[in-house]
Amino acid sequence: xxxxISENGVFLPIPPLQAVRLHYILGTILxxxxxxxxxxxxxxxxxxxxxxxxxxxxxxxxxxxxxxxNFQQDKEQCSYFRAVGRGYVxxxxxxxxxxxxxxxxxxxxxxxxxxxxxxxSLLMSSFTFVPATCAFGSAWTHWRRVFASTxxxxxxxxxxxxPAYGAVIGAWLGACAMPLDWGRxxxxxxxxxxxxxxxxxxxxxxxxxxxxxxxxxxxQHLKGE
Numbered sequence: 445x446x447x448x449i450s451e452n453g454v455f456l457p458i459p460p461l462q463a464v465r466l467h468y469i470l471g472t473i474l475x476x477x478x479x480x481x482x483x484x485x486x487x488x489x490x491x492x493x494x495x496x497x498x499x500x501x502x503x504x505x506x507x508x509x510x511x512x513x514n515f516q517q518d519k520e521q522c523s524y525f526r527a528v529g530r531g532y533v534x535x536x537x538x539x540x541x542x543x544x545x546x547x548x549x550x551x552x553x554x555x556x557x558x559x560x561x562x563x564x565s566l567l568m569s570s571f572t573f574v575p576a577t578c579a580f581g582s583a584w585t586h587w588r589r590v591f592a593s594t595x596x597x598x599x600x601x602x603x604x605x606x607p608a609y610g611a612v613i614g615a616w617l618g619a620c621a622m623p624l625d626w627g628r629x630x631x632x633x634x635x636x637x638x639x640x641x642x643x644x645x646x647x648x649x650x651x652x653x654x655x656x657x658x659x660x661x662x663x664q665h666l667k668g669e
Contacts (some may be wrong), residue, residue, distance in 0.1 A: 458515065458599045460660040466511050466603065467649040470504070474642060477503045489635045497563035497638060505535055505570035512578040515600055517586060527578045534577025538569030549619070552633050564634040564641075571611035571645050575604045602655045607648035613646015 477500050482488045487496045509531030511610060514529040543565040551561060579600060580586035589597065590605050618640020622631050630636055 454589045460656050463599045463603055464657050467607075467620050467653045469511065470507065471646055471649045472608075473507050474504055474646065475502070478642070489638050490629050490632075493632075493635055493638070494563055497560070497567055497634075500565060500642075501567040501570050505531075505566065505574060508570055509535075509578055512575040512604075515579045515603075517580055517583070517600075522581065523601065527581075530581050531574045531578040534573040535566065538573025538577075539565040542568040542572070546637075547633075557633060560588060561632050564638055566614065567638065568611060568641060572608040575608070578641045579604065586631045596655070596659070599656050599659070602652045602659070606652040606655065607645050610644035610646070610648025610651065611641045612644070615641035615649070617644070 448462045478496075481496050481499050485495075485499075487499070489496050509528045513524050513527035513531065516522050516524070522530070539562070542563055546561065546565065551557075576587060576590060580590075590601050591608070593601075596602050596605065614635045618636040618638070622633065624631065630639070
């Protein structure tokens with residue numbers, strides 16, 4: 445069990461299997477939502493990027509809030525429902541940050557791209573800002589530990605950091621295909637960066653689960669000695 449300590453010194457244990465199960469649920473929701481959008485409605489990122497992104501983040505984002513609100517690190521001051529509310533604030537703030545970052549990095553600007561950029565930013569915010577906001581609120585100490593430190597001190601660090609990093613790296617790698625002179629429909633903004641972000645996020649979930657299992661077994665081995 446993971447001995448995570450909050451700012452008020454309370455131990456908040458996270459069973460490793462619970463953490464891995466959460467990753468499995470989130471990955472399944474993302475895959476099923478993408479499949480439903482493609483087979484039932486039908487929409488996909490290439491032909492209908494805006495409604496597809498809207499459907500994905502509108503399901504994945506609240507799912508992240510509902511699950512990560514259980515890991516709020518200030519339980520005495522913050523209820524479960526308040527943690528969910530913080531997730532919505534983080535969703536909006538994160539969308540603004542991601543949209544500005546994308547524009548600075550060269551994303552197209554114009555009225556015809558507004559809804560595409562908006563929904564992509566909300567998807568990226570779901571992957572990057574929402575879990576940390578639900579768990580930590582605005583506690584800068586926790587944010588800096590999770591995103592700026594190279595060492596993970598608890599399972600929640602893996603659970604938030606690796607999927608977020610995976611989404612950002614995946615989106616960046618996906619963007620590398622946009623300037624290539626191939627003229628493919630999937631090179632349009634934000635198709636390839638969305639595919640890259642989702643693929644990177646799923647890989648981050650897998651990497652996080654592996655690290656959690658390895659870390660737990662290492663702790664059990666050290667205790668056995």
